[in-house]
Amino acid sequence: MKRIICLLILTTFIGCRYFNVSPVNGITTKNLTKKPTRAEMVGTWEVDKFSYELNEHKGYEKKKIELNLKKDGTFSISNLPNYVNVFDKTEDKYVNTSGTWKIGKDFKGEKWVLNIRFDKSNLYEKGMSTYYDLYLQDDGIIIWDFIGDPDSGERFLYRKK
Secondary structure: OHHHHHHHHHHHHHHOOOOOOOOHHHOOOEEOOOOOOHHHHOEEEEEOHHHHHHHHHOOOOOOOOEEEEOOOOEEEEEEEEHHHOOOOOOOOOEEEEEEEEEEEEOOOOOOEEEEEEEOOOOOOOOOEEEEEEEEEEOOEEEEEEEOOOHHHOOEEEEEEO
C-alpha cells in the first residue's frame, strides 16, 4: 500500500508544475516575485526555436510568429498557427489576430500572468479570454503558453526581441 501511495505522489509531482519550475523540454523557469511593469512587457515578442520546430513537426511551413504588446493595452499576433485553439479550428493554417492584454494573477491568485482577450476572428469566432504564464528565465521575462494538455510538452515560449 505504501508503494502505491508513493507512486501516486511521485506521479503527481512529475506530471504537474510544482516548486516554481517547469521541466518541459529541459527548460527551468521561476515564478516572478513582483508584478512586471508595463515597460517590461510592451514590445515585440517572438517564439523560440522549439516552438518553430513544433510548428514544422505539425506540418506547418516556417513563418515568423510574433506577439506585439502595445502601450495602450492592445496586442496583435502575426502568423499564429490555428492548432493553438484546441476548441475551434479555422481552415486557415495561420491567423493574424488581436485583442487586449493586462497583467494579473492566475485563477488561484498566486502567479503573475498575461491576461489575453482575443477579439472575434476566424480563429476565435466569439472571441476568447485566456492567460499566458509569465516566468523568469536568465533574469528575463518569458511568456509561456501551453497548447492543450500541459503534460504533452507542446508549448509556445515567447522572448522579447
